[in-house]
Amino acid sequence: MTAPREPRARAVWPLVRVLLSTQYAYMLEYRAEIALWALSGVLPLIMLGVWSGSGAGEAAGFTPAMLTRYFLAAFVVRQFTVVWVIHVFEEDNLQGRLSPYLLQPLHPFWRYLAAHVAEQVTRVPFVAALLALLFLLQPSLLWWPQRADVFWGVLATVAAFILRFLLQGVIAMACFWSERALALERLLLIPYLFLSGLVAPLETFPPGVRAFALATPFPYTVAFPARVLMGAEVNLGAGFLGLALWSGLFLILFLVLWRAGIRRYSAMGA
Known part of the structure; x- marks a missing residue:
């Protein structure tokens, strides 16, 4: 039973390595633009200043230290859960680049996922520089989480990224029926900002x-x-279960809509 899987695994790993290295090299060509993307994700730091000066956090039971830690953590999470797959998928669909992708044995969304991972790796030094500059200007904000919190926090951030990728992948499937599917993603921006805990x-x-x-x-x-x-005190089991359930739901929706969309797709070369 295990013998056929070992050669298959050995064949998959070179493909993953080449795909990630290629996308990483591609992202390095746009590192200046990625630096601007990192700067555009400073909303949690702005909200930290707003909440710190309002006194509303104390009324809700948040001490200044808790507010600082929350928004710094939200800043880091936000930086590594950015998803833009619908933008590139809509462009590939409209310009016909999706057709040759469909002729390849690799699902196009694995390519997009690799591009996201490569972009996040490229983003690391810029995020570190922003945090270092912030701590240099405001040494009182300096804080380092415990090792267990880092481990579970990184795991939760990776799971959150997967959830956002699948959610936007479901929205991207509207490209098969509309040329303006990106508008649907913009409609989700407001509930995402306020219901995700990004601004409060x-x-x-x-x-x-x-x-x-x-x-x-x-x-x-x-x-x-x-x-x-x-x-903070949080129910890890319930949180990861929620991530798994929502991700599973969006994965099923994505697969169903993908199959229906591919049958509809009639671009030249498909």
């Missing part, structure tokens, strides 16, 4: 709004990984 901790919301937010996938993309990374 969910604990500061009214109970009804908080319950509604927790019934959506958005808190698992920022709030849960950030709280794990900052070392």
